[in-house]
Amino acid sequence: MTPAGPRALTIRPGGAADLAPATALHARARAAYDRARHPGAAPDPDAHRSAARNAWDRALAGPDVRMLCAERDGTVVGAACHGPAAAPGTVTLHQLQVDPAHWGTGVGHALHAACLRAWRAAGHTAATLDVLWHNRRARTFYTARGWHTDPSRGPAPDATHLTLTLRLGGDG
Numbered sequence: 240m241t242p243a244g245p246r247a248l249t250i251r252p253g254g255a256a257d258l259a260p261a262t263a264l265h266a267r268a269r270a271a272y273d274r275a276r277h278p279g280a281a282p283d284p285d286a287h288r289s290a291a292r293n294a295w296d297r298a299l300a301g302p303d304v305r306m307l308c309a310e311r312d313g314t315v316v317g318a319a320c321h322g323p324a325a326a327p328g329t330v331t332l333h334q335l336q337v338d339p340a341h342w343g344t345g346v347g348h349a350l351h352a353a354c355l356r357a358w359r360a361a362g363h364t365a366a367t368l369d370v371l372w373h374n375r376r377a378r379t380f381y382t383a384r385g386w387h388t389d390p391s392r393g394p395a396p397d398a399t400h401l402t403l404t405l406r407l408g409g410d411g
Contacts, residue, residue: 253306261318264338271339298333317346332368369400
């Protein structure tokens with residue numbers, strides 16, 4: 240947990256009351272991503288909200304899934320959720336989303352660092368996540384934090400996601 244104060248960022252456990260703000264910021268992030276990827280395309284806010292809600296519902300449905308929220312000035316500006324994977328000692332990062340108004344301000348880094356601490360404390364030795372292969376921003380973010388493409392799980396020709404893995408040795 241980080242210290243509170245004006246403009247300070249706090250990372251805290253999330254709960255059911257955080258689903259709506261997490262979904263809303265995810266929808267804003269998806270809309271910003273789509274605007275950058277498809278300039279001139281008409282946005283579809285309802286589709287973004289629906290897709291974001293479905294993604295969070297799927298992620299939070301798993302057993303032992305944990306949610307973390309990044310809060311600034313009492314507003315949720317980022318959220319992550321993770322849970323055990325099928326492989327022993329492995330955790331899956333299901334979602335890590337930051338409101339576009341807070342991109343580049345350290346929110347994603349703080350959420351990622353909080354996830355790492357939680358995973359190591361739980362005794363996990365590896366982490367996995369799926370990322371859209373064409374989302375360069377996300378791939379750059381994770382690569383800078385030590386994530387690598389999982390060579391055992393290459394994408395199918397029609398796949399939209401890459402599986403990334405991270406070994407959890409040491410601090411960071």
